[in-house]
Amino acid sequence: MATTGSENNKAPGSTGGTNGMNVRDAIRQPLWLLAELTYSCPLQCPYCSNPMDFAAVKSELTTEQWLSVFRQAREMGATQLGLSGGEPLARPDLIELIREARKMGFYINLITSGVGLNADKVAEFKEAGLDHIQVSFQASSEELNNLIAGTDAFQHKIEMARAVKANGYPMVLCFVTHRQNIDQIDEILDLAINLEADYVELATTQYYGWAMHNRDQLLPLKEQLERAEAIAHRYQDEQKGNMKIYYVVPDYYEDRPKACMNGWGNVFLTVAPDGTALPCHAARELPGMELPNVRDMSIREIWEGSNDFNRFRGFDWMQEPCRSCDERFKDFGGCRCQAYMLTGDPAKTDPVCSKSPDHHLILEAIERGRMEAAKPAAEAKPLVFRNPKNSKEICGL
């Protein structure tokens, strides 16, 4: 008896896993639906990957519209549903969305800061069929956490992490690391051990949206990463069998790009709070996007027929060096948004790749971060916090 024929479809930015997919040209099913339910958020994290102009989004999808999106995606084969934002707990209909999505057969992941959560709600979500809660932390020390998040949310988060576990969920903690907190990685891991976490993701800041705006202040230095990596590996060994630790290196320090979204329009579908359907959550900022909306078109029409989803699907759109590179089936040319943000052309090779003629842009960004880090505190550029006021000011809304 053979054992398993398995296929592992991990979402972009998620932990671990391998990608056993063979993509080539056929249009596949959207396996992953990321529902960004709202841009409302009680926090103001400067590393947020929401678009800078999020304050321009006024009207969110209704409960019925979200349920229709869920139903359509499920019919097309989606199994994983991510509920995120902003802060998804800001949606008063969250419990109803969870209950209905579970009836449809989704595996439901709630991605939350824990602000707005309480133990009763966790129990209600469990009862409604929520499968998984990931609580994100900004840092380990209360002071640093409150500083980075712009509120005194920390103590509450710890209580919520405990409530999650008490309700029979694995405790999955996500710490987004950057230059200002990565030196606390041992404290972060000690905190996780203390909380009896089952999984810890030491995620790296992804430089989109607000994080890109603050990149010079957030990009870690090479020596910080080396130290952090050594510590993470030591804890991984010590915690074997207890707590799983995923450590992700920022792609700026890699010489091959990430397989962003497992390929454009391949398995991943994001729907933004206003109903805009996107091949990834940062794609709104690319030039020439038509931004189809689920209010006007079916998910199938958008997924199979829209220009946006077909634009970088497959391999024909590629330029050199990707076009003739064997690794294109593995990394899909990297990230379109990163290519655009750094080079101005979204069809170029992700400059993270050392084969890219634009790779120097990455090295220069690292160098700018280093120069910024060397400045005395009084001269350093302040972090710009993600809030509606800054969004309006910066984007002239």
Place this chain on the structure above:
Amino acid sequence: MNDGIFKPESIPMLALGYRFQWEPAQDCHVLLYPEGMVKLNGPAAEILKRIDDKKQTVAELIAELKVAFGGVDLDDDVYQFLEEAYGNDWIRKQ
């Protein structure tokens, strides 16, 4: 008979956060877990279905499989699968 984690009296259970279900779009059973999915072939699904259905020992599970599949000798295959599934974090022992 085996030096693995699972003995005849062990009770295997799905790991925390894992869900076993039929996926019409994939035309197979799958295991769903945080941010991922494993497609299962027939034999794997038969075993995991029985782990998911009720708490029972490996011996009981094997007996059930033998009834369902005409008494074929499948003990070694089941143990091998359980060890593999445990190694992949799909299942745990009660």
